[in-house]
Structure formats: C-alpha cells, structure tokens
Amino acid sequence: MAEERIRQIIQLDKKTDKKTKKRIHTALRAAIQISFFILLPSAYTAAFGGAKYLFTQLGAGEFIQWTPFLAALVLLCGYTMLFGKFFCGYGCAFGSLGDWIYALHATICRIRGTKPKRVSSKIMEALSVIKYLILAAVLLLCFAGIYDKTRGVSPWDVFAQLHAGNLKLAGYWAGGMLLGLILVGMFVQERFFCQVLCPLGAIFSLLPILPFFTLRRKKEACIKGCSACTRNCPSDLELLQKQSLQVMGDCFQCHKCMGVCPRQNITCGRSPLRGNEILFTLIRAALLAALCVWIGI
Amino acid sequence: MKDFLIRVVCILILVGLFTGYDVVLAMRNKDEQIAKLQVQAESLALSGKSESNASAENRSGYEDGTYTGSAQGYGGSVCLQVVIKKGTIAEIQVVSAAGEDVAYWNMAKQLIPRIIEEQTTDIDTVSGATFSSTGILNAAADALNQAIK
Numbered sequence: 001m002a003e004e005r006i007r008q009i010i011q012l013d014k015k016t017d018k019k020t021k022k023r024i025h026t027a028l029r030a031a032i033q034i035s036f037f038i039l040l041p042s043a044y045t046a047a048f049g050g051a052k053y054l055f056t057q058l059g060a061g062e063f064i065q066w067t068p069f070l071a072a073l074v075l076l077c078g079y080t081m082l083f084g085k086f087f088c089g090y091g092c093a094f095g096s097l098g099d100w101i102y103a104l105h106a107t108i109c110r111i112r113g114t115k116p117k118r119v120s121s122k123i124m125e126a127l128s129v130i131k132y133l134i135l136a137a138v139l140l141l142c143f144a145g146i147y148d149k150t151r152g153v154s155p156w157d158v159f160a161q162l163h164a165g166n167l168k169l170a171g172y173w174a175g176g177m178l179l180g181l182i183l184v185g186m187f188v189q190e191r192f193f194c195q196v197l198c199p200l201g202a203i204f205s206l207l208p209i210l211p212f213f214t215l216r217r218k219k220e221a222c223i224k225g226c227s228a229c230t231r232n233c234p235s236d237l238e239l240l241q242k243q244s245l246q247v248m249g250d251c252f253q254c255h256k257c258m259g260v261c262p263r264q265n266i267t268c269g270r271s272p273l274r275g276n277e278i279l280f281t282l283i284r285a286a287l288l289a290a291l292c293v294w295i296g297i
Numbered sequence: 298m299k300d301f302l303i304r305v306v307c308i309l310i311l312v313g314l315f316t317g318y319d320v321v322l323a324m325r326n327k328d329e330q331i332a333k334l335q336v337q338a339e340s341l342a343l344s345g346k347s348e349s350n351a352s353a354e355n356r357s358g359y360e361d362g363t364y365t366g367s368a369q370g371y372g373g374s375v376c377l378q379v380v381i382k383k384g385t386i387a388e389i390q391v392v393s394a395a396g397e398d399v400a401y402w403n404m405a406k407q408l409i410p411r412i413i414e415e416q417t418t419d420i421d422t423v424s425g426a427t428f429s430s431t432g433i434l435n436a437a438a439d440a441l442n443q444a445i446k
Contacts, residue, residue, distance in 0.1 A: 046400040049425040052316065056424055068403045069425060132383050148424060164372035164398065208304035297400035
C-alpha cells in the first residue's frame, strides 16, 4: 500500500520536464516558507524556549513539566532526526527571512551583472563553531538563573516583537543592533545566521539524523570537474556516496543541489524517493504544520 | 556509523538524566510533605484544637461580583473577567487576547489557575513568556482593583 503510493509520487514527478520542475520546486518552497512565516512564526523561539526552560528548571531545582515549549523542542528534534533539517529549510521564520534578504542581494547582483561573492568555505566552517558556543552560553545563563536579566539583548525577541507588530522597542537597543548586524550578515552570505549563530541549529546539528532522507550522490555518475551542487549549496557541502555527519548536520534540505544537478544524480539516502518530489515535500510540510498546531504553537 | 551511535547514546543518556532528575525530585518532595504532615499532626495532637474557622472568614476585602480588567500583553491588550464569590477570587475567564502568540499564550495561561489558587496577582511571570504573563497578571490586578471595597 505504502509502496504503491511512493511509486505514484515518483511517477507523477517524472511526467514534468526538468526546467518547469525546478521552477515548481522553487515556487513550492517559497509558498511553504511564506505560509509558515505568517501562520507559525514562533516555532523556532518556542522550541529553543524549551531548551532554555529545561536548564532554568534544573538550575532552580524545580520540576521539569511538559510545557508547550518543551513539547515543541522534543517534537522538532524528533522530526529533524527523521527528515533532517527540513524545518530549517522550509519552516523556520528566521531562516526564511534570511533567504529573502539574500535573494535581494542575488537579484541586485543579477541586475548589475555580477555574481555574489562568497566567503570561503574554510572560513565559514571555522565560524560555524560559534553557534555551539552561543548555545552553551545561553544554557549556562539559564542554569545560573540570570538569563532573564539579559532581556532586550536577544535579537530573536526584537524580531518577534516586530513580527507581532509591536513597534515600541524601548530597552531593546542592544537586541535591535544585533538584529541589524545579523541582517547584514544574511545579506552578504546565504544562510549566514543559520550556519554561524543559530543555537537551535546547533542542537539540530548534534542530533543523530537517520539516513533515510538525507541527500547523497552517485559520484561515479558525475560529470568530471562538475561541482554545481557544492557551488549552489548554502553550506558549501560536498555530497558523498556515504553520508558524513557534516552533510547530515549542516544540510538545510533546501534541495537546491537537486535543481542544478545536470544529471539528476542526487537522491535520498535509503528510500526509493529522490527527496524533492512535490507531493513528498507537501506531505513533510503538512506533517510539520500538523505537529506545530497539535502542540499549540 | 560510529558517530551516529555515539549521538544516539548521548541523547538517551540526556533523556534518562532529565527523567531521573524529575523522579528524584518527586521522591524528595514526598518525603518533605510526609515530614511536614507529621509535624502538623503532632502539634494538632498537643493543642487538641484546630484553627479551621479562621480561614472561612471573609478577609480579602473584595466585593462580590464580576469585574473586567485589561492590560498590555505581547501584541495588544489582554482582557480578563474575574468573578469574586464570598470575597475570594472564584473564577477567571479570558475575554480577549487576540494579539497574543499562541505558543506564548499557552505557556502564560497556566498563571490563571495559580492566581485563583494563591488569591493574588503577586506571582512570578512564566519565564520565556514574559509579555503574555505580565498581560495576564496586570489585567487580573486591574479587575481586582475595581473589586476592592
């Protein structure tokens, strides 16, 4: 039954030609990102709130209760372990904001006839350690019970306030400035915040991600010297035959590599699906939305 | 593969630690409660008389009735309806909280039963959901202010 449905999904996908397919995928991703941005804008803060809650309670010697925040953390972690960072690529409001700001940069470059300059992958790899330090620092502050005193510093709070239409931001100048800097970073480098700073992304990167839906390529079938996938990857990932942890942890499941691959050489790890079928994407997005609504975020 | 297994083991250990922590805390609380009850029972046996009558008296200073109060929450105003019966806060209902984010609102909402339980709005906000919490506490306080005799 399930097998038959998977076959149906693949068939439906084979019928459309490559160029329209790429356009459809881009539009589909944008549509999902916009819907999540409008309808579920606080999923990422709620989930990270769960992590903060855990350590606040531990530090204060209080009970850990099953709050909506904790539920958001646990369910998003479970979802990520199964599907990879699909939430980051399709569902996270802050990630989407970054994508749009970078798209602005790319458009400006296209009009001026230049290509966006990229920070070298070595530097990005070195910088990406920062997110673990931020995660550790925030959790330690929570454990020590002094996190509440840093109110007004978190750029996420400022963004959440702006998103809620609350423009009275007195006392938030520090967070506002950080948000400004982050926006500049997002403009310059694709997914800058997600790779370098996001503490929730740090948690996701540490998870054991199951190999079923992570991407890989058949390297022997590649055109020699072609690195279209790596050059189009926001995380500069080099897909491999065997899944490395880096690919599992830093891939945002944006599926851009699948769109540019001249040989359609990139597939899901251990399933008959390619991984970017329209219906499969819709199912994953619907499941994610259903989870969010179910736990009340 | 090895990395993957290490990660799985780490997660299991973490989950185990958190649940273990809760279990130990629950046991300790129970012990403390037993000790407290024992002390109470002893003092009751000594005095032979309880002071249960005192609490039934109307000491709160609130006039019976239904009052509505509102305050600034996260993304707009939070409006609550407080019912005072026999001078105590008997019931609190949410009239409107349209501007609140659902996740944060659900976190902050747990303050409502606590206000009724502790008969005061002088309680700590829910950490992580400060704005909605302050909205609830201030709206309830606003309603209670109107109820003062």
